[in-house]
Amino acid sequence: MGFSLYVHIPFCVRICTYCDFPRVLLPNVTATSAGTTAPETFIQDPEATFSAMTRALRALPADMRSRPVDTVFFGGGTPSCVPPVLIAGILRTARELFAFDDDAEISTEANPEDVSPAWIHALLDAGVNRFSLGVQSFACAGPLGRRHTPQRAIEAVGHLRDAGVTNLNLDLMFALPEQGQAELARDLAELIALSPEHVSCYGLTLEPETPLGRDYAAGRYLFPEDDVWLELYRTIQDRLESAGYEQYEISNWARPGRECRHNLRIWEGADYLGIGPAAVSRWRRWRWTEPADPAEYRRRVEGCLWPQEGPSPWAAASDTVDDGGEDIETLLTGTRLLRGFDLGRLHGRLREDCICDLRTKGLLWQTGGRVGLTRPGLPVADSILAQLVDALRAPEESVR
């Protein structure tokens, strides 16, 4: 059984106004633009962090190295703001240590302003075969504090296509400041004209401690209310489907056969190993998170050995997951997928009356042994998930 490798590259050259992801500013970049006023950790040496990531890979116990890699995903942060030779080095080390499937999916996220023909060719040469571009919006990007213009995003897609890239995701966001149906229609029209194989479209989450969260609290922009959010989401579903995209997850659409295999495997419960600051791993019954601060990550990786299979010895937090925790994970990830999840994974621990009730309300479908959210259920996934979690029996009450 193979596994997925996730590599977290925590560096950014500007902090977007809505961002509370694990990331740090690259050195010698001022944090003055786009409302970014929060103090940031300035780190001095991305190369040293990549060395520590390489060392972490080499330190893996033999048992964890014996399984082939099916998918690799470079996420961030901004993987495209570091020299591609660093990404190539991680891939070279991974190929030395693991068997790779012949058709392994190797993805990287990128920001449009970093995408040049030389950058693309360096990554293609390293073996990357899927690119995910953070466009976010053509019409309402201003308050987000992104570095690129809409035109630069279009140019980046042109460079990728010219280089022969045939597996491309574009990220959009919705429920943005000052966004209504007209602005969303422009975003969707521009995106569809670029004809990516895959589209991710997430609603903006306002975090109170970000500049945009503070703008919201101060009433600086109009933000869509809940009923508008729902209308925008439905517009996205309808427009993408009429353009030939199939929705396969709450926030993801793809041309037939072009789903993101890496994310699908994770949502379906496969093991994955996360390398780099703040990376999360799930391996058998263990879950762990690496230290978010690159300096701390480097210090811990340099100071530890990884003597046997188990959580990373330099993890900031680790846990073992019991049957109850496993059930919650199954629901968390399985309800995201339109193909639903196999009820058998819950060993009879999900109460039938809850499933029946949600089916009667038209929010859940059930076919054979699978259950999933219906179209009306998707926008209220969080509340359905909470009801399903409440309907779980304790593991000792299993009905097998």
Ligand code: SF4
């Ligand atoms: S590029 Fe991504 S990770 Fe970096 S600041 Fe912007 S949203 Fe956050």
